[in-house]
Amino acid sequence: MSKILIYDDNAELLECLQLCLETYDFEVKATGDRKHFNWILETFEPDVLLIDVNLGGEDGRVICRMLRDDEKYADLPIVLFSSSSDKLRDYQEYGADDVLEKPFEVKDITPRLTAAIEKRKERIRN
Secondary structure, X not given: OOEEEEEOOOHHHHHHHHHHHHHOOOEEEEEOOHHHHHHHHHHHOOOEEEEEOEEOOEEHHHHXXXXXXXXXXXXXXXXXXXXXXXXXXXXXXXXXXXXXXXXXXXXXXXXXXXXXXXXXXXXXHO
C-alpha cells in the first residue's frame, strides 16, 4: 500500500481526496497547514506528495523546489495540482514529476501517482 501526503489549503477538497484515494487502497494523510505538513512529511514517510500550487500565502512550486534541494527528499515523487494551467506549465523547472489540472477525477489521479512513484524508483535504480 502506497502512502500519499496531500497538501492543500481547501479543507473540503482535502477531505474528499483523502476519502476517495483511500478507496483505491492508498494510505493517505492530508493537511492544509505548513507546520503540520512538515511534521507529517517527517513522521509518515510518504511514497508520493500531492501539492496544490495555490496555497494562500505560499506557492506549492516553491515548496517543491525546496524539497528537491533537500537531499533527504530529492527522490520523493511530487505531483503538483492547480486550476491554472499557466502555473503548471513549467512544473519540471521546480522538480515536480507530474501535474494535475483541476478539476480532475479521482480515477485519473491514481495512475498518475503510481506512475510518479515508479518513475522515481526507476531513476534511483539507474
